[in-house]
Amino acid sequence: MFNTISMIGLGYIGLPTATMFASRKRKVIGVDVNQHAVDTINQGKIHIIEPDLDILVQAVVQQGYLRATTSPEPAEAFLIAVPTPFTDGHKPDLSYIESAAKAIAPVLAKGNLVILESTSPVGTTEKLAEWLAAARPDLTFPQQSAEAADIQVAYCPERVLPGRVVQELVSNDRVIGGMTRTATFMAAALYKTFVQGDLVATNARTAEMCKLTENSFRDVNIAFANELSMICDGLDINVWELIALANRHPRVNILQPGAGVGGHCIAVDPWFIVDTSPDDAKIIRMAREVNDTKPEWVLEKIKASITDVLAAEAIKSIADVKVACLGLAFKPDIDDLRESPAVEIAKHVMSLGCQLQIVEPNIQELPNSLKNDNVNLIELDEAIASSDVVCVLVKHSPFIEKKNSISVRNNVIDAVGVFS
Structure with missing residues (x-):
């Protein structure tokens, strides 16, 4: 039994996971x-x-x-849940994992288990073990001593939905990939502390690719929906009605289009596959490109509406045009702005020089990238009443509740199907 567990990274995944272990009366040191x-x-x-x-x-x-x-302090098991963003050119940035390895290395002891949870390119778990071995030559690791290693290393990605993390950490199946069978067995024993779903064993590389595959699958399917939305707009077809009709086919299940794809998973992970296999990941790359261009498409809609306002009303300067962007989070009813297409759209609208009125019910202040003299964070009712252009970028529950009030305004852009 693991009585003391260290969670490295206390963000959207690390804190809930640490809390689940602690709720089962395990001593947890969060770092x-x-x-x-x-x-x-x-x-x-x-x-x-x-x-x-x-x-x-x-x-x-x-x-x-x-x-x-x-x-970090001494523990029996160390779980690493730190960011894995990408750099210019969509190259994976593993510096946070390397820093975590160097941080825990001094407190490792024989018999410890290290688990990487961060979504990572294939081979990252092996790099983690190499970084640990370089920092602690007095200990042995799986690449050196296999089953007999002093420190065992495994990979176990999360697969939870923001807004349902507490429930899904417990109920969802977990894929556990150890660098050795011993590591897999130890990791499974640890997660059994609170996981009620199946714990499915594999190797580290397959587990890494499994996580990337899950998110790439969703990205490809969202790209299909987003591409449909742009096609239908040109053909004067309501894409949400179209998708609802098509989904009545027993073997069709099209996802919903939006303003793009955000979050630290779906918007990032497919690039890890493309970076590893650039010549073969053709569909995965194309899906990323489609989803990355959707915010530009939405922005053009906003620009067109601003032009209509200037042409039709007694507003002579774009500086006097009020544009409301409803939503900044990367998905409904959360406060997570990471890789959010809504944030990128808002930043471009800000740069146009108009008065940008942002409504985001899940945050208390604007991110630094949107703090400017022509930008204000305001309440929904005020935005609806005072704005010349309204663009719904996130399907937050409060926006759905007020959809009738929003829809009667002139120059409304619904990028997420609130009115459908």
């Missing part, structure tokens, strides 16, 4: 470089929005099972 996050968690509060998580964190902190710090 994060963000001092604000550490302080917030140690107060029994959370720095992210996720339903039900706040109550659980408060309980496990008060009971003494979860504690956060900025420096």
